Amino acid sequence: MESAVISVLDSLIKSEGVKGVLIADEHGLCLGAKGIANPNSAGFISAIATHAKSLHDDPNIQVPTIKIETEKSIILIQNNGNHTLAVFK
């Protein structure tokens, strides 16, 4: 049932520089995680995405991409309404 999601995650993690990838549903529950992405962080990652979205009331503004820089890696987070995707580089 989840083979389609897994194949997407597999193709993402093979991309250059990608160390981890995580996808969460609208409830903040992890649908899949690969690499250095921790499945337990799905709740917080989707919360970050929803809060960032609420910074703008304007519906014409594109959905924001959040970039979190740490010493070891960069995390890119985007939420398109139903799912939240996080890429660890």
Added chain:
Amino acid sequence: MGEEIQAYFDKLLTRIDGLKAVTVTDRDGVILIKSVSNNVSPRILEPALSTTFAVVSEQASKLGLKKNKSIVSLFGLFQIVQFNHTPLITTLVADSDSNTGVLLDLGDELKDVTDIIASALSERQVIV
């Protein structure tokens, strides 16, 4: 010390969007700590919440998947996330559109707090 724990639980309601109530009870439903948001009726905390969970959690532990850790119940208006922090039960009541993942992570954080309460309780019993 009791006030600090109560203040910690009260603060949880402001930390997480949509969280309406937090309780720590024993398996019989006796409330040890309770924190309810102002904009919701205190009647959302039914005594049966904990006792029902205690029974269901015990049954769930017999599914052959080791001990049951938590159960999420989604309703139309609310969601209830409950944790088996033996001998105590932690119940979180939140809006149905709240972030369930964050609530589940909160349970792991609260386990440290309920462990302290549980050990304090067991010390009391020894003295008696």
